[in-house]
Amino acid sequence: MSVIGIDLGTTNSVVATVRDGQVIVVPAAHGGYLHPSVVSFSPEGLKYFSREAVARRIVDPKNTVFSGKRLIGLSFRSKEVQKAMTRLPYDLREGNNEQAVFVGPDRTYTIPEVSGLLLGYLRQCAELYLGDTVTGAVITVPANFNDAQRRATIDAGRIAGLDVLRVLNEPTAAALAYGLGQNMSQRIAVFDFGGGTFDVTVLQVEGDVFEVLATGGDSFLGGDDMDTTLLNILAELFRAEHGIDPRNEQMAHARLLIAAEQVKCHLSDYSEARGELKNIAVSNTGEHLALRFHIARNVFETAIRGLVARTIQTTQEVLASVELGPSQIDEVIMVGGTTRVPLVRAEVERYFGRAPRVDLNPDEVVAWGAAIQAENLAHAGDSLANNAVLLDVTPRALGIAVTGGFAERILDRNVPVPVEQTRVFTTSADNQTTVRIQVCQGESRRFDENVPLGELELSGIPATRRGDVSIEVTFRVDTNGILRVRARDAATGAAREAAVNVRGGMSDSEVAEAVERQKSSEMPIDSSLLPEIEV
Amino acid sequence: MPGRSQEDLARFVEQMWDKLDQLSYFDLLGLHTGATVTEIRAAFYRVSHDLHPDRYHRIDNREMKDRLETIYARMCEGYRVLTTPEKRNSYMRLLGEGKKRLTSTDREPRGPQRPEDSIKHEEAKKFFRLGMISLGSKDYKGAAMNFNFAKSFEPNSAVIKQKLAEAQAGLGKPGGPGNR
Secondary structure, three states, X not given: OEXXXXXXXXXXXXXXXXXXXXXXXXXXXXXXXXXXXXXXEOOOXXXXXXXXXXXXXXXXXHHEEOOHHHOOOOEOOOHHHHHHHHHOOOOEEEOHHHEEEEEOOOOEEEHHHHHHHHHHHHHHHHHHHHOOOEEEEEEEEOOOOOHHHHHHHHHHHHHOOOEEEEEEEHHHHHHHHHHXXXXXXXXXXXXXXXXXXXXXXXXXXXXXXXXXXXXXXXXXXXXXXXXXXXXXXXXXXXXXXXXXXHHHOHHHHHHHHHHHHHHHHHHHHOOEEEEEEEEEEEOOXXXXXXXXEEEEHHHHHHHHHHHHHHHHHHHHHHHHHOOOOHHHOOEEEEEOHHHHOHHHHHHHHHHHOOOOEOOOOOOOHHHHHHHHHHHHHHOOOOOOOOOOEEEOEOOXXXXXXXXXXXXXXXXXXXOEOOEEEEEEEEXXXXXXXXXXXXXXXXXXXXXXXXXXXXXXEEEOOOOOOOOOOEEEEEEEEOOOOOEEEEEEEOOOOOEEEEEEEEOOOOOHHHHXXXXXXXXXXXXXXXXXXXXXXXX | OOOOOHHHHHHHHHHHHOOHHHOOHHHHHOXXXXXXXXXXXXXXXXXXXXXXXXHHOOOOOHHHHHHHHHHXXXXXXXXXXXXXXXXXXXXXXXXXXXXXXXXXXXXXXOOOOOHHHHOOOHHHHXXXXXXXXXXXXXXXXXXXXXXXXXXXXXXXXXXXXXXXXXXXXXXXXXXXXXOO
């Protein structure tokens, strides 16, 4: 039985494990170590994953889900999902409890289900490669993922048949991979710029202790945005030549987006990119029109300068929050494929006044750390544990609604986890047997400027005069960054029921159903696509 | 110092659970009240080695785990309070009154407090905060630039205008770089 670490990315995922004290990365089908985070569905109920699914983005864009990480754990009504829908070629609609669900060719799928299918595929890849069953996993998430996003990620893991040992913050995982066993005493910054998210984290590394001092980021800023920028450049080139906007046609749009990503990667290594895309559109006269392009790196850089400036601005804010300046950082670790863009490296170097570390593979370092922590947890208490101590912090402040539209802060942001606070609530009407409390995440004092997390319901209160019962509610954010709530009668000490109904999330019974469905319908993966097994 | 075996942890929880609310942060971390930040950090790292929830991940006694986590969470709280100067000051006063815990967040007054709370636009808020940081370090040029950015997103905000004026006044001060 093995445990694995999974970096579940917006664009690509990476799986790693520890064997005899060494980290090994599970190869991907069709070569390399990056498994594209794409799932494609057929009307017969077949699923395609990874590289195979990427090919279907062009021929069947409506049934091919990519960038699922941008949607996971978000309410359908959130502005993020509404905005994403304008760009995604597949259909989403509102399901139970404000969930965003993907409208597949055979049925609808919740986003954790789609991610669960992908995670199940990754688990199978690992099992084939390792020749062993995989039971547990550490799955990484962006440090600024909120409670609902973390819960949804755990649900996805459970649906994939995995015991989710921990959801671990990506920068903390990267720091662990970088610093474990080095016996160092350093203050480091992890600059994590992935496909869909950006965050920056400052850590103090002292031997085997990894203490997060501050973290912050932007969940909606990533390499995808650069792709969109390039797509627009390409589309404008085509329109200037032919007078037709290729973005209006779905398949052309999908092809341009894939070309944009390739152009971006090419421009990381070369100063210009040239190419031709045939049959982008058909003219009035029935002629097939091609897009010929020639884009210089500096044109691209001018277009993305604003995006890169936002990362530096965020970095400045995070450092300022712990009263640090850029010169007080000993080392900068680059994580995520987007840090390969030369302008990003140059701006990071300019800001910190030192060249960032790029010797660790920015695509794999997070999965390395996840694998190390998975091993650590699976062996907790025995001699195989590496005993690294990860001192992480709360990603967001937590508050509850109070009169006047304000939020009362219960737990602060950026404080060490686990963290616990207790509040006393009482009934406001005679014979009231339940108390509902609105919970939100965010720093604003106005409730509606924060992200509504859901409702906390205290039930089973004896019917009596208002104000006669006092209920102590303990809010705890655990080492997964997830809120746990306990309630008890302040007078008698008896436990009371308390449940947080998270908006946009799957219910326990929905998850249980999905787990069963996946277990019974999982197809073995085509092992001929995987590289020769050698362990 | 508690050991790592389940029996040791169980004994530790039994010892600590009932008296948790009677222990000061100093008691919990095994420190004297004059401890330096370096000493506090070292003590916290030491207890974390034994009591961080990762250490008892495989123990399946839920109640014990839950209690351990509460005890460790209190140590985390102590670490944070004692290493933040103004929180430590408040805590020392409370300690004098016989209280053992500082729960600062429940004493914050309701309603808008920070100057940026009245700003609606997210970008404006961001630049405003950056402007305030620059202003704090007397970088009037940077402050004026950031407040101007903020103003471009929310031209009618009184607080942005006021702070912009402050930054510009700073720029105009004798000895400063001058602003026009």
